[in-house]
Amino acid sequence: LIACGVALLQRTVWWAAYDSHNCESCNPRIDWKSASRQKVGNHEKVDFSVDGVVVLKGAIMDEALIAALGAECDRLSNTFLTSIISKFLLKFYLRYEHRLETRSEILRDWAVHGPFGKWAAQLLNTSEVRLYNTELIFHRGSESPTCKPAWHRDTVAAPFAPEVPSVVFNIYLHDIDAESDGLIYVRRSHLDPSSMPESIDIIEPRISVGDVLVHSANSYHTTSGRGCFKRRSLQFRYFAGTATLAHGPLRQAGPIPWTFAHAPGVAPHGLKLGDVLQGPWYPLVHPEPLEKEQRSVPEAKPWGILSLGRFVSESISLINTSTGKPAPGFIVMDGVVKNPEEWHWKPMGDTGMMLPSLKKAAWVHS
Secondary structure, three states: OHHHHHHHHOOOHHHHOOOOOOOOOOOOOOOHHHHEOOOOOHHHHHHHHHHOEEEEOOOEOOHHHHHHHHHHHHHOOOOHHHHHHHHHOOOOEEEEEOOHHHOOHHHHHHHHHOOHHHHHHHHHOOOOEEEEEEEEEEEOHHHOOOOOOOOEOHHHHOOOOOOOOEEEEEEEOOOEOHHHOOEEEEOOHHHOOOOOOOOOOEEOOOEOEOEEEEEOOOOOEEEOOOOOOOOEEEEEEEEEOOOEOOOOOOEOOOOOHHHHHHOOOOOOOOOOOOOEOOOOOOOEEEOOOOHHHOOOOOOOOOOOHHHHHHHHHHHHHHHOOOOOOOOOOOEEOOEEOOOHHHEEEEEOOOOOOEEEEEHHHHHHHO
16 A cells, blocks of 8 residues: 555656646747847847856846746645755755746746747857756745855756756846845856856846846856845756757766756656757757647656665765765866866855865855
């Protein structure tokens, strides 16, 4: 009976944190041509290329869409990621959910049929763009046990290699800036994910409802830690052209949401390392979505404690080398380990968990 109960639990959206039916009967309903900007300005392209971050001011022209997006997020039920991971491990999150485009017609409209694919193609100068995640992050604000900054690069959570061009679109459900715990960035840090610019210059964007905050997955960033605001945002993540699965054990792993999203044997894509990222789990969004990818995930199998444990165990065994330094090629919160001598071990926030940290980032952390 216990085995049957576990098997039934593992087939639920709550356990999987996605819907394997992948919103296959969903249809686009939003008129994006009238609701959003169609082009990224030349100066915005330059800013993104040079700085690794840009704000597309007033890019979503219908604020009612953002209100409806927030209402849809509130309607969606919590999964294992919020009920267990956020509640007991990532306690600063009120809610964390991912792969929302598999669970909601509205979220799929934004992620697959919305303007992000077109904007990504313009920013990355590519002819093809694919989606790799749609996330929700709601912070606890003043009720959080900590509001300290947590500097990182999103590279650690991407299914592809760091050199693959990528872009993250941040949609806030309210106005926000650095004084209310908004995101801040190290300018030009995306140019070398294994290091840090010689001169540290911090960018502090100011966002109004309807603006879209855009950054490269390789950009070094954090929430400011000032104001401890109960922020509510969504992240739509994309990559350019043809890429292969590179989310292997040379990644910082653990019982954290990023592992669930892409790791072989944990995520339901059925891909092996080196396979091309395509199909229902990584659908094409530009120039046009493919009908054959708007379907259920055929290889979908529920993740299990054992499969996750194997991935985490292998990751831990590879990162701890006999030299006491992280292994070259390892991808962690601070970026890619190229020269182990430029890295040391530091506790992660208030958790006491020791993680590799880039020595050149010490000033930023302080």
